[in-house]
Amino acid sequence: MKARGFTLIELLIAAAVTGTVLAATFGWLWNVAAVAHRADDRAQATTIAAACTRAVMRDVAAAVAVGPPTGQHPARALALRHDRPDVAEEHVLVVWDPSRGVLWRNASGTYLGDHVTGFAVAYVMDDGGLVAGGDMQAGHWAAVRGVRVDLAVTVGSCLQERTFFVAARTP
Numbered sequence: 001m002k003a004r005g006f007t008l009i010e011l012l013i014a015a016a017v018t019g020t021v022l023a024a025t026f027g028w029l030w031n032v033a034a035v036a037h038r039a040d041d042r043a044q045a046t047t048i049a050a051a052c053t054r055a056v057m058r059d060v061a062a063a064v065a066v067g068p069p070t071g072q073h074p075a076r077a078l079a080l081r082h083d084r085p086d087v088a089e090e091h092v093l094v095v096w097d098p099s100r101g102v103l104w105r106n107a108s109g110t111y112l113g114d115h116v117t118g119f120a121v122a123y124v125m126d127d128g129g130l131v132a133g134g135d136m137q138a139g140h141w142a143a144v145r146g147v148r149v150d151l152a153v154t155v156g157s158c159l160q161e162r163t164f165f166v167a168a169r170t171p
Helices: 008-062 138-143
Strands: 063-067 077-082 090-097 102-105 111-113 116-125 130-132 144-155 158-167
Touching: 008 063, 008 077, 008 090, 008 102, 008 111, 008 144, 008 158, 090 116, 102 116, 116 158, 138 144
Parallel strands: none
Antiparallel strands: 063 077, 077 090, 090 102, 102 111, 116 130, 116 144, 144 158
16 A cells, blocks of 8 residues: 655655745845835925925915024024915914924924925025025015025935025015
């Protein structure tokens, strides 16, 4: 009578082949997960940068005056005055908090975006010159006609940088 089943050698060979296939599959899945994670980081950074850009551009375009950001560093903050018909005058303050990586509007709890790793403000003067925010002189605020913002957002290993100019309305 002939014995049925697998021999020990056959079982060991099947286990070795299965282990090799699983090891190769694990490496492939690990790489796919890393690629998906980088794509997710890129999408998040792009979304945050776009949202911050739209919000700041909208606020600057609606401003009738740009002034010194009281209590904030002028290279990292924008102080704007909105004056719309039938609406009370609004003072808008946009500030980057580098310690938390947050760009906020009007209050530190009302943020436009997180993961912000850079926010630099420069001012376009009425003669077309560009003055860095930290170099603004006290009497020159009335001559500001626009704003240039350099924005950087980093999520994971993905960096999104935006530079944009926005003209401010003049009273």
